[in-house]
Amino acid sequence: MKKIIFTLLIILTVLSCTDSEETIESKNITLNFSHTWDGVPVTNADFNTFKFTTKNGEQLKIERLRYVISDVTLETSNGELIVINAHNLVDVTNNKNLTFAPTAPILTGNYNNMSFIFGFKNEKNISAAYEDLNTAIFGVPEMLGGGYHYMQLDGKFKNESDETIGYNFHAIRAVDASGDTPTFPKDTFIKVNLGPVSISDNTTFNIEMNIAEWFKNPHTWNLNQLHQTLMPNTNAQIMMFDNGQSVFNLKSIN
């Protein structure tokens, strides 16, 4: 009995498949995220020890790193945008979701540009909207405008008196919460352009975040002054946005 059902099922599946997908070639894309400190690979095995030094000279250790990327987008040669409406929480601490394979096949061909958003575009940065992020406690308090964190980078650094102090480098949508209702002086999600790509087969994009860049360029980050309570700090958020422009690189495609 079971065999008959199984066979029927297979026939049905085959029938329904052959209906439409004959001429169009579509391939899967995968984004792989790796991390370095100025070229030296960083995984969660490198956490919890003072291994890194910022441009400003502070020794630092990483204890947690997770960030969200969204809206992987391909721009066709005639300027049309193919937006993959999905997000991924890259959780370096727990070695989870370092590979993001959206279930959205892409048509083969040459594309003018591929990009993704670090964080969320404002219209997608909606409080409570995403179950995985609510579960992971990635939300931003309503008093700071709600929505979600873009990144949580936590750890400790050695201050000017060689004391060990915690830092919470949390990137969110820059907000001015001094008034009765939050206002948003500047967008701080980051569009990361990977450049022109050609897709002829299932394709993996190896993307690297240089963590050191967050503390480097153009603002030399002084952790002594800016280490905690950075979420309500509008200027700190804008500086993170500025420094974040150069943290991601497309290393290779395969």
Add this chain to the structure above:
Amino acid sequence: MNAKFPHIATLLFLVLLACNTETVDSYTPTPSPLEIPQLFEARILNPVIPIDNQQTKEGIALGKKLFFDPILSINNTIACANCHLPQNAFTDSNRFSNGVNQTLSKRNAMPLFNLAWNYDEKFFWDGSVFSLEHQAIQPVIDVNEMGNTWQNVEQSLNSHPEYPELFKQAFGTSKIDSTLVTKAIAQFERTLISATSKFDKFLLGLTTLTPQEQNGFNVFMDENRGDCFHCHGTENNPLWTDNLFHNNGLDSEFTDLGLGAITGDPADNGKFKTPSIRNLAFTAPYMHDGRFSTLEEVINHYSEGLKNSSTIDPLMKKIAQGGVQLTNEDKANLKAFLLTLTDFDFIKN
């Protein structure tokens, strides 16, 4: 498209036939899927139910009976419920709990609710046991708890006048073993859901908070003051815990290594599972060693009692001064907010 309909009809017909033939065997337990509360359904991922231990009416009832039955202990004196009392949100009010040998547990007993939403399935303060089914193995043989052997438990249950029949109804076999006992208990534990506190009702628009409670929530959410939400969660996660492990600054030297003893990684020393802040009105004393008997002490700890160590969580601020020094008003408000997560319906379980 149309051509497919006959196939589908045939398929449906066959499926129905197949189902029919299988009901010939008696003792098919009645499925009883978890009733997922509205806020849980809307905001967080689905609970974890093992494929090989689906919830059934008979399984849950059997698990409940076992949970309250001292038969699991060596001298028939202590049930799970002795240390996990319904009126205490399924913990007890002692700092350490008394087991069969009049010896004390090493840690504070934990309340039991919303356990199916512990996605990583790491149980105990140090996360040492994976899955609820495996967890239930431990208390039975722990000398500080029930002090029994599983061989002994299996024997007493198999020769019991009622249990063999109840296991047959729940699992289709009257041959009782530790696997089935723990499956039944886990089914019962998964039904312990707390979701109807005042704050839940507030979120559902059914009630309002007092200004003090609202201000307390703001302290909880304010990175400058409480900053509790990064671990205990926001209004968009009804669990009120990240179910992860942190050192919240209780000690500078550790007598209990917590997670570190399990992973062997010194970077995990002094880390314990973040407890949910639901039902605190019923669950005193607090922390893994029950060191604080009141919420005031807990709040004072975070405000000015932090102790430094290499593994203290980076979210802890101004450690040299002991913490962020909340004002008395902030403290009182924070406490008022915490108590809005008290679920009076839950303790009627």
